[in-house]
Amino acid sequence: MSKAEIEMPPKGGFSFDLCKRNEMLAAKGLKQPSFLKTGTTIVGLIFKDGVILGADTRATAGPIVADKNCEKIHYMAPNIYCCGAGTAADTEAVTDMVSSQLKLHRYHAGRESRVVTALSLLKSHLFSYQGHVSAALVLGGVDVTGPHLHTIYPHGSTDTLPYATMGSGSLAAMAVFESKYREGLSRDEGVKLVAEAICSGIFNDLGSGSNVDICVITAGKSRVPKKPFVAKPSYLYQREGLFIFKKDRGVADKDCTIERDG
């Protein structure tokens, strides 16, 4: 199977050359590995002056929490941010790719990017892979035409909404939005509502957890505050103490002691 060509860095796009081998392995009974999913709660809402996006920060690999503090709010343009749920590699790759395409477009057109541009680029990419690129996104931003909020499903369909939630915790978060959202919220009310919705997802959904990330986008400025909210359940487990390793331990030293501190 050896080819006499030099392996140059690829031109881009997916490469399918290991597919046959993987199918052969699967036919022999070896299961495919599970990918890192973000099993998430992501939300967005439009308030008086712009858009607020929120996300939790847990990434799971099956039943294990693989990353306690991952970033799910991805930068697309100075005035557009995107939250991603689904397979972590897919959301990162798709948002990075469209972010670069938007930048090139900005250089070409000499203007600020519009949210619908990002929307069209994302939906056409996802549709062309027929849902196999498993990325569910909440895209929000403010451009010359005003604030916009869209949801994008893995198969490429989109919705335009005043408030949206996605991910495994979306029902819990939507419950909060449906009861408390109203038009013309102020910035502080909006941030508080988004934090409440994410916390509701964190406490009621096993796939969401850890902290709340919030991004506020207004005309002229986007700000990602440094974690103003820490989700606090009513009962907090405290770790009892730390292990201390004594300094002169050998590798197979029978006299090595491990002391518990506290």
Added chain:
Amino acid sequence: MSIFEYNGSALVAMVGKNCFAIASDRRLGVQLQTIATDFQKIYKIHDKLFIGLSGLATDAQTLYQRLVFRHKLYQLREERDMKPETFSSLVSAILYEKRFGPYFCQPVIAGLGDEDKPFICTMDSIGAKELAKDFVVAGTASESLYGACESMFKPDMDAEELF
């Protein structure tokens, strides 16, 4: 039997004070039979950058060879070594390129960046980067390693303690 469990492996990397540690087991098995006890899973890319590859041994070796090739090209073009952050983006891109027919490998990357600041990260088999400030684990024993690291890790350990 999962593909990851065919050869088996356990990898961990931790951050200390201006230092990092990366460790692996050395068993190579074919399902339940051990066929080697000195199999190398951690490779040096350059003096301040190491990569450990867990999962299917054949994919680990192929991936390592491709990465060394890319790094050597980089050294020729840029006349310097790759930073760990850049290298982890490179590994992520190479793994994501095979999104629909992936390498069955979970890399753990550990290195010293600018001003000798330690950097560690791990990825799943399609390149989803997971940067951590304390420790990362990979391989079939990852669940036990998560537990051990979570309870025994302390920030800012020096080289002796980290060992």
